[in-house]
Amino acid sequence: MPKMTMLDYRVGKPIWCSFCGNYGLLTAVYMAMAELDVDPKDLVLVSGIGCSSRLPGFVKNYGFHSVHGRPLPIATGIKEANPALTTLVISGDGDALGIGGGHLIHAIRRNADITCIVVDNGLYGMTKGQPSPTTPFGVATSTTPYGNPDEPLNVVLLAVALGAGFVARGYTGNIEGLKAILQDAVNHKGFSIVHAISPCPTFNVRETYKYYTNKIAELPYGHNTEDMADALTLAVDGDNIYTGIFYKTEGRPTLEDLMKGAKRAAGQGDITSMIERYR
Amino acid sequence: MTNHDIVIRMAGTAGEGALVLGEMLAQGFAKSGWDLMLSFSFDAEVRGEKPSYSQLRVSGALPRSQGEAVDLLLGLNRGAVESNLKDLASGGVVIYDGRPIDLFHGEEAYFPALPEGTRGIDLHMELISQKDLGFPSAKNMVALGCLARVLGMPVDVFKTLAETRFKKKGANVIYSNVKALDLGYAHSIGMSPPYAFREKVGSKLLISGNRASSLGAMAGGCTFYAGYPITPATEVMEQLAHDLPALCGTVIQAEDEISALGMVLGASYAGHRALTATSGPGLSLMSEMLGLSEAAEVPAVVLDVQRGGPSTGLPTKPEQSDLDMALYGGHGDTARIVLAPTSVAECFYATGKAMGLAQMYQLPVIILTDQFLAYRRETLDWLDPAGARYGVRLSPTPDELKDYMRYRLTDNGVSPMSVPGEEGGSFVATGLEHNEHGGPAYDTETHRAMSAKRHRKLASAACEKWFFSFGDEGADVGVLAWGSVAGAAREAVDMACASGVKAKGFYTVYLSPLPEAELRAFIGSVKTLIVPELNQTGQFARLIRERFLIAPVSLAVPYAGPFPASIILDEIRCQHA
Numbered sequence: 130m131p132k133m134t135m136l137d138y139r140v141g142k143p144i145w146c147s148f149c150g151n152y153g154l155l156t157a158v159y160m161a162m163a164e165l166d167v168d169p170k171d172l173v174l175v176s177g178i179g180c181s182s183r184l185p186g187f188v189k190n191y192g193f194h195s196v197h198g199r200p201l202p203i204a205t206g207i208k209e210a211n212p213a214l215t216t217l218v219i220s221g222d223g224d225a226l227g228i229g230g231g232h233l234i235h236a237i238r239r240n241a242d243i244t245c246i247v248v249d250n251g252l253y254g255m256t257k258g259q260p261s262p263t264t265p266f267g268v269a270t271s272t273t274p275y276g277n278p279d280e281p282l283n284v285v286l287l288a289v290a291l292g293a294g295f296v297a298r299g300y301t302g303n304i305e306g307l308k309a310i311l312q313d314a315v316n317h318k319g320f321s322i323v324h325a326i327s328p329c330p331t332f333n334v335r336e337t338y339k340y341y342t343n344k345i346a347e348l349p350y351g352h353n354t355e356d357m358a359d360a361l362t363l364a365v366d367g368d369n370i371y372t373g374i375f376y377k378t379e380g381r382p383t384l385e386d387l388m389k390g391a392k393r394a395a396g397q398g399d400i401t402s403m404i405e406r407y408r
Numbered sequence: 409m410t411n412h413d414i415v416i417r418m419a420g421t422a423g424e425g426a427l428v429l430g431e432m433l434a435q436g437f438a439k440s441g442w443d444l445m446l447s448f449s450f451d452a453e454v455r456g457e458k459p460s461y462s463q464l465r466v467s468g469a470l471p472r473s474q475g476e477a478v479d480l481l482l483g484l485n486r487g488a489v490e491s492n493l494k495d496l497a498s499g500g501v502v503i504y505d506g507r508p509i510d511l512f513h514g515e516e517a518y519f520p521a522l523p524e525g526t527r528g529i530d531l532h533m534e535l536i537s538q539k540d541l542g543f544p545s546a547k548n549m550v551a552l553g554c555l556a557r558v559l560g561m562p563v564d565v566f567k568t569l570a571e572t573r574f575k576k577k578g579a580n581v582i583y584s585n586v587k588a589l590d591l592g593y594a595h596s597i598g599m600s601p602p603y604a605f606r607e608k609v610g611s612k613l614l615i616s617g618n619r620a621s622s623l624g625a626m627a628g629g630c631t632f633y634a635g636y637p638i639t640p641a642t643e644v645m646e647q648l649a650h651d652l653p654a655l656c657g658t659v660i661q662a663e664d665e666i667s668a669l670g671m672v673l674g675a676s677y678a679g680h681r682a683l684t685a686t687s688g689p690g691l692s693l694m695s696e697m698l699g700l701s702e703a704a705e706v707p708a709v710v711l712d713v714q715r716g717g718p719s720t721g722l723p724t725k726p727e728q729s730d731l732d733m734a735l736y737g738g739h740g741d742t743a744r745i746v747l748a749p750t751s752v753a754e755c756f757y758a759t760g761k762a763m764g765l766a767q768m769y770q771l772p773v774i775i776l777t778d779q780f781l782a783y784r785r786e787t788l789d790w791l792d793p794a795g796a797r798y799g800v801r802l803s804p805t806p807d808e809l810k811d812y813m814r815y816r817l818t819d820n821g822v823s824p825m826s827v828p829g830e831e832g833g834s835f836v837a838t839g840l841e842h843n844e845h846g847g848p849a850y851d852t853e854t855h856r857a858m859s860a861k862r863h864r865k866l867a868s869a870a871c872e873k874w875f876f877s878f879g880d881e882g883a884d885v886g887v888l889a890w891g892s893v894a895g896a897a898r899e900a901v902d903m904a905c906a907s908g909v910k911a912k913g914f915y916t917v918y919l920s921p922l923p924e925a926e927l928r929a930f931i932g933s934v935k936t937l938i939v940p941e942l943n944q945t946g947q948f949a950r951l952i953r954e955r956f957l958i959a960p961v962s963l964a965v966p967y968a969g970p971f972p973a974s975i976i977l978d979e980i981r982c983q984h985a
């Protein structure tokens with residue numbers, strides 16, 4: 130098979146606003162898949178609902194644009210049904226942390242070999258700017274005219290604390306960096322989660338490209354990715370929004386391994402003798 | 409007495425062993441070649457002073473309902489006797505404990521106030537198990553030994569069963585239970601047994617609706633199951649968790665029912681025959697995924713073991729109140745196949761068939777059973793795995809893959825479906841309205857065409873039929889039943905006919921799509937149509953009224969238990985008068 134290029138994955142015309150961070154993410158996905166040489170027929174992108182969840186429509190592969198908050202269960206079913214597929218989840222901050230928050234924590238526990246990209250624009254873009262689980266406290270929006278009463282959720286902190294085997298943050302303003310992170314995430318054996326900051330130029334007047342240019346910093350040189358305490362400290366840093374791999378640990382069996390183990394333990398059965406047990 | 413159609417009820421409080429007792433007695437009958445139905449009544453709590461009983465009906469042929477008047481009542485305690493005396497048949501026999509050990513009041517003799525024409529057998533179950541054996545939990549085995557004697561069955565059958573059942577608990581437990589059986593049997597050795605259930609040739613399968621559904625799913629090619637534990641459906645997952653990996657299948661316990669059906673859709677999209685089982689509260693959560701299955705045309709099978717509702721309702725009691733939700737639950741216009749098996753054997757074949765139907769029509773198939781049907785055991789000669797294997801998914805041809813249209817508009821509405829990993833078959837499955845390629849499209853023309861396509865599939869499925877008619881063809885009174893009530897309806901119609909009151913009946917396993925022509929013919933052939941169902945609002949009667957523009961007599965009654973045949977018989981008689 131000839132080596133894949135970015136163009137092998139391109140299809141359709143994205144529907145996002147000009148300067149949307151999702152363009153950067155899409156490019157990073159193309160680049161990472163080409164670098165990893167993933168055959169498009171063996172690539173499945175599963176998404177929920179929201180601006181970023183339209184991404185599978187612009188990648189030439191198998192896609193499942195599902196319902197709001199539920200891409201993780203669907204991706205789990207796909208991966209367990211056919212472990213040979215490279216399975217990526219594209220889920221917005223509202224999708225993954227709001228309506229789908231219940232699934233995320235269990236996907237981390239379950240450790241299927243899936244890469245979940247939490248695409249964070251800090252608000253609900255498709256419904257025009259209401260607060261999402263990552264919107265800062267106190268912000269006035271159309272549904273919180275007197276200020277957002279909820280504290281924002283830190284997905285990197287959450288994922289490290291829950292024991293995810295691979296936790297990273299990327300920025301769609303740094304496509305090369307994001308691409309490298311995605312490659313590592315896909316290569317990681319087990320559940321990997323990538324927090325992809327993706328500015329919304331249309332509705333987010335706070336966390337703009339300019340804001341991020343000043344806040345975003347690469348994780349300190351020499352950061353030990355196996356040090357969970359260090360990862361947690363860096364995740365809650367008040368001055369910098371760090372990008373890079375916060376935490377990475379191998380060795381935990383994946384769900385696929387365990388399912389294979391169950392099949393081995395169960396041995397070979399046949400339906401007729403299963404029925405005859407009841408005689 | 410040599411009556412071979414009898415109802416035996418074994419009653420106690422939760423944890424006392426009344427259910428195990430029923431199960432073992434039923435196994436003994438099945439091994440001896442007798443046909444029977446065993447049903448259970450219990451509350452949702454695992455322990456506590458909650459009444460429970462198992463009820464066994466044995467006869468020359470497979471009983472169609474649980475039976476009502478109790479011929480032989482065994483009470484493991486005083487309260488269990490008292491609360492069940494009202495159901496005793498005339499001429500019935502009661503086995504009770506006349507010398508219960510009561511720590512607070514000393515030893516008191518107890519004589520139940522037996523109705524006239526019935527008789528009692530005083531069996532000192534507590535004294536025997538506690539004093540003679542020093543093993544109080546074998547009380548139910550003392551009772552079983554006595555039952556064997558009363559029923560004229562050899563006690564050895566039960567000793568063998570006890571050895572198998574208590575194998576894992578060690579030699580001591582086996583010894584005590586076997587001894588308990590002997591002591592119970594010996595207690596009544598002097599009397600001439602009122603029944604004589606001699607061993608027949610050939611043992612039978614003894615299996616519950618839930619177990620039959622699980623086996624049917626596997627026979628039907630199920631290779632993926634995801635679920636969330638819920639009474640009364642959990643048994644299905646337990647069986648599949650144990651057996652499916654041995655058939656190279658995968659079972660995952662999800663974090664909730666939304667996720668369970670989500671995983672099923674994912675596995676199905678990736679080419680597997682996938683199933684989830686749940687009960688009402690779970691089906692409520694699944695309505696979102698059912699809509700996705702319909703819109704994205706991803707096959708899925710959901711087994712709903714109905715229980716009393718709404719909300720948490722009655723977790724351990726049957727009801728037929730999820731019909732509306734199965735047919736219509738969810739937003740948007742729904743198009744799904746709904747099956748309702750009426751017996752344990754039908755649970756097997758319907759679940760198997762559902763696995764194939766979902767593939768053939770690329771939509772959700774919901775199977776409706778209920779707690780009564782799911783928990784009850786019936787005897788069967790055999791189950792045929794080949795009879796449960798059905799249908800295949802339509803795959804794209806190499807030509808079709810040149811410009812692949814996942815949602816191509818076809819005559820019967822079914823479009824070829826590719827599988828991830830297939831060269832040239834890439835597409836995005838989506839819950840958004842879409843064009844033939846799967847791209848989002850919101851115009852009137854596309855929406856109309858795609859809506860019509862989805863419903864055309866259901867119309868195509870109308871060629872699948874599975875119905876049964878019974879009774880006197882010339883009758884003016886007809887009974888139209890569904891699910892577990894169909895058995896009671898058949899029995900009521902038979903009883904009516906036997907007593908000279910003409911009646912007939914009809915049931916269809918397909919509730920969607922309905923067998924329109926056959927149903928119309930049946931409805932047209934009677935003056936009165938009775939629709940019995942186990943719910944408050946007559947959901948099936950409403951469906952029939954709407955579909956056929958007639959006014960059936962809705963006999964909708966919620967019970968915290970199975971529907972009694974006598975109520976249907978009364979209604980048949982009433983309609984004749």
